[in-house]
Amino acid sequence: MIRRRFLPTVALFLALTGVAGCASLPETSPVQVLRQVGDGEGNTPPPGPVEGSNPLDLVRDFVFASGSSAAEHGSARRFLAADAVEWDDAATVTVLDGQFDTVPAPGAQDASTGTTTIRIRGTAVGRLSSAGAFEPDQATFQEDITVVRRDGQWRISNVPAGVVVPLSIFRDNYKQVRTWFVDPVRRLAVADPRYVPSVPSKAQPARALELLLAGPSGALLGAAVSQFPPGAQLRSNAAVGPDGALIVDLTGVGDLDEPARQLMAAQVVLTLAEVNVARVRLLVDGEPLLPGRPELTREDVAALSAEVQPGADVPGLVVAGGRVRQLTGPEPSAPLPGPVGNGAYYVESAASTGDGRRLAAVARQGSRRILLVGSGAEGSVSPVALDATTMTRPTWTPTGGEVWTVLNGTVVARVLVDGTAPARTGQVNADQLSALGPIRDLRLSRDGMRVVAVVGGALYTGAVARSIDGEVAIRNINRLRPDDLGEVVAADWRSAESIVAVTRGTEMLVGQVSVDGLNVQQVLGNNLTPPLTAIAAASNRPMLVTDQTGVWSFAGGDQAAWKQVLGGAPDAVPLYPG
Template identity: 30%
Template sequence: MVDGNRKHGRATAVLAIAVLMLAACADVPTSGPVVAGNPVRDPGPPPYVAFAAASPSPGDEPAGIVDGFLDAMRAYQPGYETATMFLTPDAQASWEPMAGITVHRGARPSIEELDDNVIRMTIAVAGTVDENGSFEVAEPGTTREIDLQMAQIDGEWRIANPPEGTLISEDIFAREFESHNLCFFSPDLEVFVLDPVYVPINAQTATLLTQMLLDGPSEWLDPAVHTAFPERVALGVSSVPVEAGVATVDLSVAAQDAEPAQREWMAAQLACTLSGLPEVTNIALDSDGVPLLSQDQPTIPATIDERYDLQRPGTVSVLTAVQDGAVVQRQDNEYEPVPGALGDPADVLDIAVRPVGDDVAVIGDGGFTVRVGTLSDGAQPDVIYEGAGLTSPSWDRNDVIWAVDRIDDEGDLVALRPDGTELEVRSEWLKDADVSNVSVSPDGVRMVVVADGAAYLALVVHDTENRERVSVERPRRIGPAGTAVDVDFSGAEHIALLSEEKSDEPDAEEAEHREVDVYLLDIFGSVVANRGSVLDATSVAADATGGTVVATEEGLLLEHETRNRWADAGEGTAPVFVRETVS
């Protein structure tokens, strides 16, 4: 968690990013949704010409003034000098252009002239960049109406009440911004938790990312992560120079109070955060000119430390599924039963595997029990929980087994320890919701929940004073419009989503087959890729390396190959990818 001063610094850094980005914006039409990820930056020159906004022309009508104001917000000048020319003197004094960014669909908002000299802008909102720099996807169909009061100043029309913040089109935002990850720690300091932020492609990225890292995590993520940097530590100089591949991070003198172990964690966070920059190969970490690293190692590689990397090298993904009530694994394109009791035809309905090791939680006995066993020996799994209609197990790295229990035809979240201890799940927003599916991210911090037919991204916060209490909070609606069917995390940065579009046709319910779309979302919930549709798809399994498998009502497994092409992957249900170490 971070204090208010640090949060203010984070907001200031983000606004500086917006300033730099808007200075470089160009009105070049592109297509497609807002895309987040961690793309490789192109070090070459930008393929566009900077847009220069025009000032108001004498005699412009109100609609022309509004159009000019929209254009001027795309091209930053100190104080948005050109944009303010379209405002009344009072509005110029009160307007806060850097209060946030609203990203809208379409080239520009629609404009309608109303009575009493009012211009109404209607915006199809794609998302917003909040004061902490996080992008939040708007719910499908979200619109915003802004009524601009027009007034005449010396015979010329001007805007008297501009909106707070700036407006930018989705296409330009996607073209000019790219996503990078700030790296924080899980509360136990065992793994990195990624906090993605957008930065302009041609910004001083190393400086901006370092400043944002020091300012702390986004407000949304803050309760669930830890940073090794002390609150009083800031950049000792105003930039992070990169010379011959070495980024020199000079911190304020307060960093010298950090113990050696804390310095190592600080360096690991920096190396992870800057690892996506091709111009940075090594990092030197100083404080007021005094090296903070050991004399034997004055710099460290700008790479993700394997000790904290969720996607550790030396592991492979093995497709695991259920056939005739038995757990099987794919080996050389053939399915082999796992050893022992779980590999015998029984009553297994669904499975979840512990992130580390070969322990497995299975839903069995017709959905009335959760059992815990292993994939490698013949012992009968132990019953740890009895429910009414259990589905959708997920085993997180905090050693919590999640599932949905359908009681009185309504799904509730259940959280269990492997010994059967039931945790208290606190979640105001899920109290009256019908939960059908759940998946926890590999870092254990985020959760995707399907509730009332919609997919939500939520934060998982473990109580530091009571180990048997956990909160699921801060929900954000994600994905396109439609009825969510199933979800699964694809590594720490992406989410696989099955979504069924409801038809308005009278006989839609009588259709022989359901057409279910398969989407890949980024961690903000924006669509990265539409992988086509699969008839009667019921569940999805995703792997960090990009593999995706769906199961159908007919008990078939289909594996994504390219674009919207799906290949036969055999028979089975409840697919899941199991990470195994390569010997």
């Protein structure tokens, strides 16, 4: 990826010459896309400068060539004059959207030196960190590059440190790899997206291991941990054995009990599965990490993945006209039993746990809101000790033992439900989030490690950090693609790495955004009547949105338009478990 950072593992790269096989990981159902925001023209990076290029074209081709990190950005270096041979390509990788300009900078010509200055201007969507994580920061970008005429040809004589590359070229040259770390509370593996160069592919396992040993990225810092202590390292270069399994021999891992060994195995095997390593012979100081199980596959550790998917038999629900009803399942539109379905409370929003056993609902009483918590199957609920002018729709942790809601746009409340004692209320430290504006919507990811929030009309993500003394905080706040999304109304998690949102825009009514903000896609908007007010999503289930006529469903794939599933309900709030 960046040459100085990967020098310690060159020998490891060279040893990985026969990695084969394919480990398939669960995918969300496809989303039909009208356009890919920031794709640009899809130009192929040139092999080197074109003979007789003018300064503007030279710099433009240099930017496209910079996407390839092979041979220390060897393709891009062919555009440099001898003056620029010390270009520091390891400083940063700034990713631009698809449209950028190369124009003469003010006072571009310098007759005394025979140079001219070309300005790159466009919009940056973010930067790749030294840990291979994408950090979103959509903002205006400009950078000046000096070119000089030598032997009748223009070449770059001065270029700022770092690499600038269009998004489409970045996608062509980098592969997303989920590195896996540990939820310290549930003791399960959680994904942390990173990016490694696509070429050479043989080096990808080594680079993935390097990122894994370095620990979680900034986005999950303080939330996820690693079973690898700081001194852990490879005892020898990873190598492919005679049977095709990748041999990974570790040292310095310390004394581990059996659960810790299993989690360490899950971290390694799930991470390597991202780069098509099907079988891993995982050793510590030459002996199997898991005694009696020298060789592991993704299936051997899949049960340790933290993301909870709603049960296939747990129906989607909808709140409409003050009542909670089934939206999917054997009896669509049937009200739930008990006070949430019979009108005893005027319900405004609700959420069930992943298994459907518990239900939380926000109900209106006069000008105030209360939170009800109880049984999802029976519909029996009781008020908890929360009262506010406004409450956001509830959201559950993966275990179903905790439900969150935002009071008056500022206070993130958590209610602990253990099934035996009365519900207990607490507060999440959300100062970093509430300082940005009123919180209009907040959803916990289904692995429990992140939140997505709509704050002041913008879309944000944050990590859920839990301390040993029981404090819970939302940290590492990132804003996602403000220029593309505009004013956001509501959002939900489609998967642990993907968010869907509805906006007040006219061009992108529904957008799907990667959790790190690198990618944003416009979802088909046929049949929808804006403004949209609510959205619900889950892996392998159709998206649900509410427009001015009711609730609509879209599953992607070959579906050509949204289908109405509930009419005459402009106030409806659909929900999937979680």
